[in-house]
Amino acid sequence: MDHSEEKTGKAVDIYRDTWVRFLGYANEVGESFRALVPVSLVWATYAVSTAYVTADAVDKGKKAAVTHGDHPGKTTRVAVAVVDTFVWQALASVIIPGFTINRVCAASLYLLGRTTKWPLSVRKWTTTAIGLTAIPFIITPIDRSVDLLLDSSLRKLYEGGEKHK
Template sequence: MDPSEDKPGGTVDIYRDTWVRFLGYANEVGEAFRALVPVGVVWGSYAVATAYVTADAVDKGKKAALVSARGQPRPDHPVAVAVVDTFVWQALASVIIPGFTINRVCAASLYTLRKTTRWPLAVRKWTTTAIGLSTIPFIITPIDSGAGSVDFLLDSSLRKIYNEEEKHK
């Protein structure tokens, strides 16, 4: 299915509608492999995910600036708000919450396997990695879907600040 079919005017957001979106999940994969790879590889996966988050935020800022430059002011989405909102949302939904979740799932599974099995360490580590990788698809929707926890968190906090500032202008 072509992602542009669902978009008004057929526009595709490269950071949300294409394979590029998966770069935001690099740190979850890094966390899943933490038991098997050097810590530098895990930190590298965070660098990839953070670069994705930053690129998306810059892109949304540029789009907000273009809308304003064409004489179509969008007082509800000035450039700074677009950048900050996108960066915070993506940082929480793509890096912080899922990275922490996979880290804790893997740590708990490795601990549990150590306490409950006599499997060799290598088998426990590979099993932990498999558990971490298989958990990723299950955590995406509750975290970053349209009505997910990150939207609720931002709507209940940061976005209230944006709306208050707009009321006083």
Template sequence: MSEPPPRGAERDIFRDTWVRYLGYANEVGEAFRSLVPAAVVWLSYGVSSSYVLADAIDKGKKAGDVRSPEAGRSTRVTVAVVDTFVWQALASVAIPGFTINRVCAASLYILGTATRWPLSIRKWTTTALGLLVIPVIIHPIDSIHWSPAHHCPLSHRSVDFLLDSSLRKLYPSVEKPSSS
């Protein structure tokens, strides 16, 4: 989860509370893929995707509430929504979901070729490994809140680096979004 907000800063329900963990529901679904019907895994993606969309809408509303010249308002809102949506889609759904999926698939395959364990034991071991990998992969993928004070190489994570190197270069000259 992100760093706690600075003193006096507004608490972000999508970043600073338990709600943040809804973004990781698909990782849990992927870890359990070998044990549950595919519909359960897809439901977990629905939960994570709903979280991503809700956070993007929230950041768009907050960007629209900022007092400034009206001419830049729609651009500011669009940048906030797009940046948050893309960042969250990558950091909360796509990258960790793919990673857990591949770790679990590989472990199930390796356990199937390297052991004579019963299938049920291999599946539960794969699920346990998938769940154990989740906290390990979150830190390099996820990021702290962006602010000018944090703009240094040590505060960025992989998704921030990816967006800073691509999509964020396309934004008009408005204030840096606070999506990540």
């Protein structure tokens, strides 16, 4: 047992409890910098976030496989764990926050252009700062909304299905 397990009494999930989870926010950072960097760099941040989402889903599938051993229904339980994690993470870590930060930045750049006489470079840096500042504020509402969405839709299909948590 590592030191962090001794303190909490449970295993550390590297995708939820360590710095690795910040890789899921790469696309929000990319969207914040969209006005300043080539669009190919923004898309590269989506690749990082998508790799994180995929790795977490695979990890949860492996954990479900170990948990269910050779019991009947193991394949279904593993599939549920992978699908639920992937869909939840794709929505909560990539799609919705990426779209949200994109729109926040686009709106702020537009409004700064209409309401200030600041040079374009200052407006772009201000837009980037606004986008980066917005990230911590959107995480919890998006996570909770995705939980509600999946609880009222996809998760109803799982008979005793496991949530992503």
